[in-house]
Structure formats: C-alpha cells, structure tokens
Amino acid sequence: MSGYLSGVLAQLLINVIVAYSVFLPAAAGLLNLGAAGFVLAGGYSAGALTLKLGWPLWTAIPAGGLAAALLAFLVSFAVLRTQGVYMVLATFAIAELVGGVLINIDALGGASGLSVTAYAGLPVVFAVTAATVVLVAWLLSTRLGLAMRAIHDDDRVATLFGVHLRAVQIAAFTLGGALGGIGGGLLVHHFNFMDVQSTGVIFSIYVLLYVLMGGTQTAWGPVAGAAFFTLVPELLRQGAAIGPAWKFLETGRFIVFGAAVVLVMVLRPEGLVTRGMFERFAALRARNPGPP
C-alpha cells in the first residue's frame, strides 16, 4: 500500500473513533463541541507515558483513554448543569482550557508540540477502530443504548418511563471521553506528533460535523460522516488531476466540500444514515423474501 493511501486510511480510522467520542453523548441528547479536549488529554497522557516512562503502547493508550474518561466524568457534572447553546459553549470552553493548560507545560513540548518515538502501525489502528465500532453497535443494543435513544428523542417522556436521566447522560459523556482519549493515543503514536494548535477549535468543529452529518440515530452515522469528511476532500484533490478543466479543484476543493455540507443538510436533515433507512430496508426484505 502506498504511503499516501495508508496515511489517508489511518486518518479515516482515527477520525471514526473520535467521531464516536462525540456520537455517544449526542445519542443521549448532549451536544459536545469539545472533542479536541479529550483527544488532547488522552493523546498527551499516552504520549507522556511512552516517552517519559517507557510504557508499552498496549498499556499507554488505554491509560490515555482512562485519563480522558476521568476528565470527562469530572466535567460532566458542570456540563449537565447547562442546556442547549450553553452546553455547546461549555464543552467548547473545556476543550480550550485543556489546550491552554497543555500548551504551558514545557516538559511536554509546550507550544511546539509533543513528539513521541513509539509507533502504532496501521494494523493496530485498524484493530482498535474495528473493536470500537463493534463495541458501540453492541452498546446501542443494550438497555443503556435504549435509554440513550429514549433521552435523545424526548427526555421528559424518558424520565416518566423511569430512565435515570442524569446517570445515563454522565455514562454516555464519560464513555465518549474515553473513546476520545483512545483516539488521541492512536493519533499521537501513529503520526508521532501532536500539538495544541492543530487539535483546536477547527478540530472540534469538524468532529461535531462528522457526527451531525452522518446522523445520530444509528451506530453507522459516525462512520459515514467521518468517511465523507476524510474522503471527499481527498477525492476532490484527485479530481484536480483529471484535466485542465478540473484544475480549479486544487484550490477550490474545500469550497465544493462546504457546499456539499450545506446541501446534505438541506436534503437529509437527520444525517446521511438514518434509522428509517434500516427499517425500510428490513421491510423490503420481509416483503420480497429471496429464493430459499
């Protein structure tokens, strides 16, 4: 596999994990515009463990996930005091604070970023992503997943039916934080570098867009959203090579991409992948059973 292709693939796989870190709270009705905070917390923790203490990857990355989960658990009490736009801004503020603290720790590279030597190859990244997809799909089929879906659709009715709103939301936010930390650990060890500047506001905005574009109703939404956001700009870049008439894509590909974002929201307001899509597909199969 060429270096370019494996680079894009690794980026896509990590983006899927980070998308799930925002998807889990979103599936329980919590909008998180602070993905970068948990990615930074997990990435810097895991990176510091391999670099300074010589931990192996298979303990350092989960430890990074735990650190991010702890952070998410602690801040979830503050986040849950807010609603609507305020919650978006609270999670955003938390991410900026984490970045603001890390950039001032000179032992971890400060403003010039953290460089590590341990390397997590593509197979490792692939295995962790596959495990994450399976885990989230399973989680949504459990009682907790059902409670999250109920809260997402209507929190008052969910409470009436005996769902413990606060506990479920704290659990969803903490699990999301853990996934963000694991994604950060993979990110820093695959690219051997992480810094606060490139894991900032724009990063958080893009991750939230993966989730809302992909759709929050099913476990496949974040995969679709991350794939759209990672692959469409790359495909447009390739498109510029078709001929001189397509040359404008070299500089203009993000304009086309932004227009695609607006268009998808106009045509599919619940996201690319919806629950109705699966239900229609299942109904179609029930009506026309294939040959025995």
Place this chain on the structure above:
Amino acid sequence: MPAPEFAQQIVNGILLGGVLAFVAIAFTLTIGVLNFLNFTIPAVFMVAAMVTWALAAPAGRAFGSGPGWIAAAAAGIAAALAASLLIERFTYRYMRVRHGDATEHALPLVSSLGFLIIFEHLTVALWGSDPHRVELPLRDTDLHFGPLVVGGPHLASLLLALALAALIGAVLERTRLGRALRAIAENPDAATLMGVEVQRIVPVVFAAAGALAALAGILYAASYGTVSPYMGDTIATDAIAGMVIGGLGSVWGAVAGGLLIGMLKVMAISLFGAEIEKIPVWGLLLLVLVVRPAGLFGHRRLGRARF
C-alpha cells in the same frame, strides 16, 4: 511593570474590547431573537475586511489610497450583506419552511459551519492564505494623551460599538420593528399568529448582524493593519465568550462582556506571556456557565431550547 506601561495596557484592553463588543452584539442579535448560534459571523467579518483590502490596497488596485477607501469599505459591507442574506436563505429560512421550527435540529448550526468553510476557502482561492498588510488612511490617526497612545480606528470602533448598542437597544424597546423582534424571540409561532411577518423580519436580523460584523471587520483591519482569511476565527470565539459572560440576548451585556474579555486577554498576555491567554478567558466562561448561566445581564430563558 511601570505605571505608564500598565496604563497603556489598560487602554489597549479597552480598545480590543471595543472590537470584541461589536462582534458580540452581532452574535447576541441572532441568538437573542432567533435562538441560533450563527457561526458564519466570523466569515462575514473576514469577507468585509478582505474585500475592502482587495479594492483599497494601493498596489495596482482599482481605488488606490485616496478617498477610494470609503468606496472600498462600502463594497466590503455590501459583499457582507449579500453573504448574510444567502446564509439566511439556506440555514434559518429553509429549516423553518420545511420543518416548522428552525432550531429543533442542530441543522442551522451545521449549515452555518458549512458556509464558514465555503467563505474561508473562497477567499483563500482568490487571494491566498497569507496575511496581507492594509494601509487605510485611518491608520495615521493615533491620538496621544501624555504618554498614552490611543489608536484612531480602535477608538472609533469602541465609540461606534457604544453608539450602536444604544441605537439597537432603543430600536428593540421603542419601535414597531423592535416589538416584532421581541415577539419572535418570545415565540415565533405565536408571533406569526399575532400578525408579525416573521419571514420578512428574519432577513432583517441577519442583515443587521452581518452589517455589524462587517463594520467590525473593516475597523479591525484598519486598527491592526492586517487581513487574512482566518482573521475572524479567534475574534469570533473571544466575542462568543464575551457574549455569554454578558448574557445571551442582552445588547449591553455583549458590550460589557466584550470589554471584559478584551481587558482580560491583554492583561493576561502582558503579565504572563502569550501562551496563557486561553486559561483566564475560558476558565471565566466555564465558571459563569456553571454558577450563573444567564450571564451578567441575560434572560434565563434564552438559549435553553433543545437542539
């Protein structure tokens, strides 16, 4: 720090706060009336400044450095207004017509981020991603009060922000338009039933917010002498922080919050260095959200709707 330098930092903080207050008023208008966090405001801020630069820059551009810069600034504001109305058409209006409620989904938020991507990369495609120097005539109007230096454009944006806040406050309180806006803020459906033409008034809100952001962008370019496609991003996040601390939907809250954030940033940078600025700003924001979510002057009800 010696006293004159400290006094100069206070002045600088107030002046940066003037620009932030401007942008914060633009944010608070759309969020107060429409319950919509409009992420295209940084794009509009930047488009106005970039268009003004492109038309007024001396090197072989159409207007030259004479009085042409007024025409260039007018063109910049016109471009920003056109962009705002386009954004309104595909975010708020579309969602409301199709779904009956524009804020039920997170859609306008996503669409506005899509527009932010479009406009930033459009300017990159046209003029490149590097910052450009701006030489507007206002640049040479620094005022000297003893040892203190006050930038002319800075002072103009601070005074304009105060004047516009007073004007917007009066429009909201006293006029028919203001009453319609307050009715929409209360409940868009009830406002429609009471005869408010929501579809005709919402574009006015977008245009007003766009004009404010555009003016702020041009004054910012004149004050700091530089423009770039990403110039709006930091200003907008700081202005959002100021708006929340002041209280969503409150015009004077936006002014107070903008001034507070400007002061906090300049003080933190001059006392502790450039890397520290995020911690006091976002720490204060988080504290305000947890302890007093309505901000200093806001209404509790605003901004609580589900996404």
